[in-house]
Amino acid sequence: MTFALAVRNLERNRRRSITTLAAIVVGAVAILLFGGYTRNIKYGMQMGFVRSSGHLQIQHKDYFLYGSGNPAAYGIVDYQHVMDVVRHDPVLAPMLTVVTPTLQLGGIAGNFAAGVSRTVIATGSDVAGQNELRKWNDFGFEGTPPPLALTGTPANAAVVGEGVARVLQLCGPLQVPDCAAPQDSSRRTPTRIGPTTRDVEPASNSLPPDLAALSNSEAAASPHPRDIRIELLAATAQGAPNVASLSVIKAESQAVKDLDDIYVALHLSQAQRLIYGRDPPQVTAIIVQLHHTSQIPAARARLQQLLDTTLKGQPLEVHDYETLNPYYGQTVGFFAAIFGFISILIGVIVLFTVGNTMSMAVVERTPEIGTLRAIGVRRSGIRKMFMIEGMLLGLAGSVLGIVVALGLAFLINHGGITWTPPGRVDAVSLTVRVWGEPAPMIGVVIALTCVTLVSSWIPSRRGARINIVSALRHA
Amino acid sequence: MSAIVLKQVVKSYRVESVEVQALRGVDLEIRSRCLTAIAGPSGSGKTTLLNVMGCIDRADRGELTVDGTPVDELADDLLSDFRAARLGFIFQSFNLIPVLTAYENIEYPLRLTGVAAPKRRERVLAMLDAVGLSAHARHRPGQLSGGQQQRVAIARALAAAPRVILADEPTANLDSHTGAAIIELMRQMQREHGVSIVICSHDAQVIAAADDAVFIRDGQVESVQRSASI
Numbered sequence: 015m016t017f018a019l020a021v022r023n024l025e026r027n028r029r030r031s032i033t034t035l036a037a038i039v040v041g042a043v044a045i046l047l048f049g050g051y052t053r054n055i056k057y058g059m060q061m062g063f064v065r066s067s068g069h070l071q072i073q074h075k076d077y078f079l080y081g082s083g084n085p086a087a088y089g090i091v092d093y094q095h096v097m098d099v100v101r102h103d104p105v106l107a108p109m110l111t112v113v114t115p116t117l118q119l120g121g122i123a124g125n126f127a128a129g130v131s132r133t134v135i136a137t138g139s140d141v142a143g144q145n146e147l148r149k150w151n152d153f154g155f156e157g158t159p160p161p162l163a164l165t166g167t168p169a170n171a172a173v174v175g176e177g178v179a180r181v182l183q184l185c186g187p188l189q190v191p192d193c194a195a196p197q198d199s200s201r202r203t204p205t206r207i208g209p210t211t212r213d214v215e216p217a218s219n220s221l222p223p224d225l226a227a228l229s230n231s232e233a234a235a236s237p238h239p240r241d242i243r244i245e246l247l248a249a250t251a252q253g254a255p256n257v258a259s260l261s262v263i264k265a266e267s268q269a270v271k272d273l274d275d276i277y278v279a280l281h282l283s284q285a286q287r288l289i290y291g292r293d294p295p296q297v298t299a300i301i302v303q304l305h306h307t308s309q310i311p312a313a314r315a316r317l318q319q320l321l322d323t324t325l326k327g328q329p330l331e332v333h334d335y336e337t338l339n340p341y342y343g344q345t346v347g348f349f350a351a352i353f354g355f356i357s358i359l360i361g362v363i364v365l366f367t368v369g370n371t372m373s374m375a376v377v378e379r380t381p382e383i384g385t386l387r388a389i390g391v392r393r394s395g396i397r398k399m400f401m402i403e404g405m406l407l408g409l410a411g412s413v414l415g416i417v418v419a420l421g422l423a424f425l426i427n428h429g430g431i432t433w434t435p436p437g438r439v440d441a442v443s444l445t446v447r448v449w450g451e452p453a454p455m456i457g458v459v460i461a462l463t464c465v466t467l468v469s470s471w472i473p474s475r476r477g478a479r480i481n482i483v484s485a486l487r488h489a
Numbered sequence: 490m491s492a493i494v495l496k497q498v499v500k501s502y503r504v505e506s507v508e509v510q511a512l513r514g515v516d517l518e519i520r521s522r523c524l525t526a527i528a529g530p531s532g533s534g535k536t537t538l539l540n541v542m543g544c545i546d547r548a549d550r551g552e553l554t555v556d557g558t559p560v561d562e563l564a565d566d567l568l569s570d571f572r573a574a575r576l577g578f579i580f581q582s583f584n585l586i587p588v589l590t591a592y593e594n595i596e597y598p599l600r601l602t603g604v605a606a607p608k609r610r611e612r613v614l615a616m617l618d619a620v621g622l623s624a625h626a627r628h629r630p631g632q633l634s635g636g637q638q639q640r641v642a643i644a645r646a647l648a649a650a651p652r653v654i655l656a657d658e659p660t661a662n663l664d665s666h667t668g669a670a671i672i673e674l675m676r677q678m679q680r681e682h683g684v685s686i687v688i689c690s691h692d693a694q695v696i697a698a699a700d701d702a703v704f705i706r707d708g709q710v711e712s713v714q715r716s717a718s719i
Binding site for chain 2: 018385389391392393482483486
């Protein structure tokens with residue numbers, strides 16, 4: 015009867031109930047849509063990182079903190095064996111999608127023809143493995159990324175960042191759009207690298223005369239003189255300088271300028287020849303991609319077990335994608351903070367709206383409270399009646415909010431709206447993930463119902479404590 | 490056994506800074522199975538006396554026994570349960586729950602006392618029939634006349650088979666014809682159900698219909714007229 019009474023009392027003042035309900039619905043919609051939007055960004059970023067660097071990486075101990083750009087000191091010896099152990103491990107195998115090696119090195123890229131150079135970070139990849147990595151799509155994003163630009167290219171092919179192309183004055187040949195030449199004309203004059211010329215780049219980036227000569231000889235030896243060529247200078251494992259002549263097939267924007275200005279991608283075999291020469295090749299990381307992100311703890315634990323037993327011959331460690339890409343955690347944290355702030359704000363608005371509605375209901379129904387108390391309803395019964403009213407408002411409002419949010423999300427997702435998220439170069443569809451995400455929906459219902467219960471508590475307590483005789487006098 | 494016994498009951502109110510003595514040491518015995526009228530001029534303390542007897546207001550001092558139970562020391566929840574089980578109320582403004590139908594208003598006290606659904610239905614239908622409102626079972630109070638509402642209130646007061654019914658000016662908001670009919674109905678119900686009814690009123694019809702009449706003035710019992718026929 016208390017429940018029926020609460021429902022009917024809500025129907026009694028329809029306009030006020032609808033206004034209160036509308037506030038809860040708007041709150042639920044705002045939380046769900048913004049939550050769906052941030053979730054999509056989070057998933058998109060996670061997908062980007064997992065597609066490029068996997069869920070986990072096996073690296074030489076301390077490489078992550080101290081060895082960046084120093085493959086000679088922090089390379090993984092006999093990496094094929096490590097990969098075989100991982101691939102064939104009965105515990106790990108069902109979780110794996112890709113296990114692929116990568117070699118990162120620091121060097122100086124020079125444009126022989128233009129006489130310019132700059133420091134770069136080059137990544138040597140197994141193209142087939144990288145293309146497999148790019149197929150991962152655990153969150154059901156639309157479309158599949160194209161294969162790596164290096165796919166099907168000769169061993170000496172390279173892809174550079176647009177920033178690298180700009181500095182090395184390759185924008186024209188590589189047809190890089192919006193790539194203006196420098197304003198200072200003195201820096202535009204190509205100067206041949208050689209013992210008697212001055213490099214146009216700052217001294218720190220210029221090639222020493224002997225290396226320039228080596229570079230020139232490499233370029234002269236090119237079988238395709240019309241290729242767009244750069245020379246990549248790096249230190250070998252023995253500490254001697256080595257130069258690889260690379261055929262640049264494409265300039266790709268890397269979205270983040272700092273990365274764009276240093277990015278060079280090449281075949282793993284080429285990178286290994288540059289660093290290790292005729293010695294046994296090594297890699298700086300073994301990328302491990304799993305079917306699902308949720309498998310990370312189990313896979314990580316098993317990998318650690320393998321490193322401590324079967325692979326204990328060399329000091330290796332495992333890092334997950336969040337550690338390897340701190341930007342991910344920062345961005346997720348940033349959006350979580352905004353989401354939390356908005357949720358609290360909405361919670362407070364709902365709290366006061368429902369509180370006000372229930373307070374007015376208590377005042378209006380004072381004689382009724384007196385009557386109910388007189389005929390034997392306990393104080394707790396009165397409290398329960400108003401609390402149920404508040405709870406019903408919260409439940410109905412949040413459920414209605416879910417329905418409205420689903421409808422709006424559908425319209426947004428099919429509205430053809432595009433945007434370019436941070437860290438991406440291409441525009442993507444504006445997607446709000448509400449459908450298929452039960453946890454946020456349940457969370458909204460629970461949270462808003464709790465808020466309405468809390469906001470009903472004080473008015474209901476006040477109603478329950480009204481003196482019966484005073485209440486009856488209001489009749 | 491008396492329905493209600495009051496011994497030296499004192500009750501005062503504070504209106505702003507002035508203390509008003511509403512009851513000044515009332516000694517009274519309400520007989521069982523009687524219709525008792527409490528009469529007196531405005532401000533004499535009759536409504537306060539009724540509220541104290543109905544356990545919806547507590548006396549400052551004195552002793553109160555209702556249906557053999559000393560109620561002075563009962564905690565609030567126990568007092569609520571006591572009211573639900575042993576007392577019925579009829580108010581001047583009918584005080585029906587506007588969102589409930591006539592049927593549901595009568596049913597409410599039965600739910601409070603935990604009567605099972607089939608028995609509840611049987612009882613409510615019997616009460617509706619007794620007050621002549623079977624055809625209005627599904628009507629809400631707003632769809633009923635004043636007289637009909639008061640009939641529903643009488644049915645509600647009697648539904649849970651209380652031992653004592655307290656009525657505060659039950660005919661004040663009704664025309665004299667309807668008021669007379671209501672008094673007649675209450676009288677009839679009192680006899681049929683063997684219940685004690687205490688009516689607070691200065692309506693001559695009520696006083697005439699009562700078995701006992703208690704006259705109160707300035708918070709004290711001035712006189713009690715008891716019918717010898719009981």
